[in-house]
Amino acid sequence: xxxxxxxxxxxxxxxxxxxxxxxxxxxxxxxxxxxxxxxxxxxxxxxxxxxxxxxxxxxxxxxxxxxxxxxxxxxxxxxxxxxxxxxxxxxxxxxxx
Amino acid sequence: xxxxxxxxxxxxxxxxxxxxxxxxxxxxxxxxxxxxxxxxxxxxxxxxxxxxxxxxxxxxxxxxxxxxxxxxxxxxxxxxxxxxxxxxxxxxxxxxx
Amino acid sequence: xxxxxxxxxxxxxxxxxxxxxxxxxxxxxxxxxxxxxxxxxxxxxxxxxxxxxxxxxxxxxxxxxxxxxxxxxxxxxxxxxxxxxxxxxxxxxxxxx
Amino acid sequence: xxxxxxxxxxxxxxxxxxxxxxxxxxxxxxxxxxxxxxxxxxxxxxxxxxxxxxxxxxxxxxxxxxxxxxxxxxxxxxxxxxxxxxxxxxxxxxxxx
Amino acid sequence: xxxxxxxxxxxxxxxxxxxxxxxxxxxxxxxxxxxxxxxxxxxxxxxxxxxxxxxxxxxxxxxxxxxxxxxxxxxxxxxxxxxxxxxxxxxxxxxxx
Numbered sequence: 001x002x003x004x005x006x007x008x009x010x011x012x013x014x015x016x017x018x019x020x021x022x023x024x025x026x027x028x029x030x031x032x033x034x035x036x037x038x039x040x041x042x043x044x045x046x047x048x049x050x051x052x053x054x055x056x057x058x059x060x061x062x063x064x065x066x067x068x069x070x071x072x073x074x075x076x077x078x079x080x081x082x083x084x085x086x087x088x089x090x091x092x093x094x095x096x097x
Numbered sequence: 098x099x100x101x102x103x104x105x106x107x108x109x110x111x112x113x114x115x116x117x118x119x120x121x122x123x124x125x126x127x128x129x130x131x132x133x134x135x136x137x138x139x140x141x142x143x144x145x146x147x148x149x150x151x152x153x154x155x156x157x158x159x160x161x162x163x164x165x166x167x168x169x170x171x172x173x174x175x176x177x178x179x180x181x182x183x184x185x186x187x188x189x190x191x192x193x194x
Numbered sequence: 195x196x197x198x199x200x201x202x203x204x205x206x207x208x209x210x211x212x213x214x215x216x217x218x219x220x221x222x223x224x225x226x227x228x229x230x231x232x233x234x235x236x237x238x239x240x241x242x243x244x245x246x247x248x249x250x251x252x253x254x255x256x257x258x259x260x261x262x263x264x265x266x267x268x269x270x271x272x273x274x275x276x277x278x279x280x281x282x283x284x285x286x287x288x289x290x291x
Numbered sequence: 292x293x294x295x296x297x298x299x300x301x302x303x304x305x306x307x308x309x310x311x312x313x314x315x316x317x318x319x320x321x322x323x324x325x326x327x328x329x330x331x332x333x334x335x336x337x338x339x340x341x342x343x344x345x346x347x348x349x350x351x352x353x354x355x356x357x358x359x360x361x362x363x364x365x366x367x368x369x370x371x372x373x374x375x376x377x378x379x380x381x382x383x384x385x386x387x388x
Numbered sequence: 389x390x391x392x393x394x395x396x397x398x399x400x401x402x403x404x405x406x407x408x409x410x411x412x413x414x415x416x417x418x419x420x421x422x423x424x425x426x427x428x429x430x431x432x433x434x435x436x437x438x439x440x441x442x443x444x445x446x447x448x449x450x451x452x453x454x455x456x457x458x459x460x461x462x463x464x465x466x467x468x469x470x471x472x473x474x475x476x477x478x479x480x481x482x483x484x485x
Binding site for chain 1: 298299300301302303304305306307308309310315317319329331332333334342350351352354355362363364365366367
Binding site: 009015016017041043060071073074 | 098099100128129143144145153155156157158159160161162163164166174176177178179180181182183184185186189
C-alpha cells in the first residue's frame, strides 16, 4: 500500500457495466515524510473518503478484495482513511491536529 | 487506474486465438492535471472509445474482469470514457466543453 | 500491453520442469512512436515470432492466459505480431512497407 | 521480494471491514548493499516485526498468501525478519552484530 | 522475465510458516547487453542456482507457479539458469565460454 491524498473525482457515464455505482477518486501519492510526489492514481472508494483526506490504497488484484470491488475491472482501491502515522517515534501526520 | 488519451490503434492478424475480435488502442498516459506523459499503453477497448477520447484504463488481472476480456491474455483494458474530472474543486477536463 | 522488437533468444537447459518446450525471446521495448527504449523483457513466444518482428507482449498473470503458458511460471508472453499501428491517423509502423 | 527497514506505523480506524486487526508498518526500501532508497511501502505485518528491523516484504497477490492476509485488500506483506545477508561471500548485514 | 546474476543469499529464521525450506537469493538485474543495473530482487530459488550464475526470474503471481513456491507468500522466483543468449545473431553471454 501507499499513502495518498484525495484531490478530486472522475466522472464517467460510458463504462463497463460492472463499474456501476463505483466512485472514482483522484489520489496524489505522498512519500513517507508526507511530501506529495508527481505520481497519482485513480482509485475506487470503499470507505467514504472525502476531499483532502489522507488515505491508504491498494493496487492490483488486491484492489478487488473489498466487498465493493469484488469481480470488477478495478485495479486500485482506497481501503482506509489514515488517522496518523509516525516514523522513528515522531509523528508525521495527525488527522485531528 | 490511470487516465489516458486514445491516440491510435494497433493491427495484428497473427495472434493468440483467444485475442480474436479484441480491438487494441494506443493510449498515451496523462497526469492528473491533464498533461501528457512519456508513458503509453496498448489497451483492449471494452467501451467503444474513439480517437481523442480521454479514458480510464485498468491493468494486470483487473484488465480481465470485463465480459469482453475475461480469460484472455490481455493486461490492460479501457473500462470507461471520462466525461470530466476535478482537482480541489476546480474542473480539469470537461468532455463537452 | 506494450510494443517491442524481437532482438534475440535465451537458452536455458536447467529450469523448472513446467517450462519445458517454451521458447524465450529477448524483446526490446519500443515507445508509441517506435523509438527503442532502454527497457527489455524476456518473453515466452506463443505466436512464432521471428528476429526483427514488432510484437505485442502481456505481463503478469495475463501472460498465463495463452494455451501455451497456462499454469507455468512465466510472467511475460508475446501474444501478437504487429502488422501496423497509427497515431492520430498517421501510420507509424507498417510491417509490409 | 525486496529488503526494507521498519520505520514506523500507520493508524487507520475507518477502513474496509476485512482489514480489522492487521497492523500496517511503514517500510523504507533498502538496496542490496543496504543503502536506503527514496522508495517506501506500507505493508501488513505477519511476523511481529519491530522498529528498526530489516525485513523481507512481498507485494501483489503474493502478499495475500500468508494466513493473516488471505482474502484481504492488502498488496504488501512483511513475511520475514532478516537475520543477515551476504554479497559475493562478504557479509552486508548481520542483525546480531 | 528478466535476466539477473546471483550475488548472494538472505538468511531469515523468523518468517511466515509457509516459507519454510525456501532459499532466498539476492539477484542483481542485468540489462539485455549483460550490463548490471542498479536494480535487485530477492528471489526464491527453484533450480539450484549458485553464486555468479546468470538466471531468469519471474515475478508476481507467476512466481507461485513452480511446484516449490505454490501457495506461498513469495513474489519472485528463479525458474531457469541461463546457458546463453544472443542479440541480432551475436552471442552476448555464454556460460561455458
